[in-house]
Amino acid sequence: ELLEVEGVFFDENRSDPILADTAEENWNMACIFLVLFLISLIYSFKVTLVKVRGRI
Structure with a gap:
């Protein structure tokens, strides 16, 4: 009869x-x-503001 053995593995x-x-x-x-x-x-927000203000 075989016994079930739970293996515990360690990463050495x-x-x-x-x-x-x-x-x-x-x-x-x-x-x-x-x-x-x-x-x-923040940089892209500032660039967008500068471009939008240039159009107005």
Whole structure:
């Protein structure tokens, strides 16, 4: 009779400090993306205002 054994697998290649660094890098990347996105949004808004005012 075979016994069912549930396997628990550990990823020994990644340690906790590496996971913490990865999380911090993800936050940094997200913040940089948001800042650059807001800068481009403000810039495009200003350019649109300048072009619309030029037509009036």
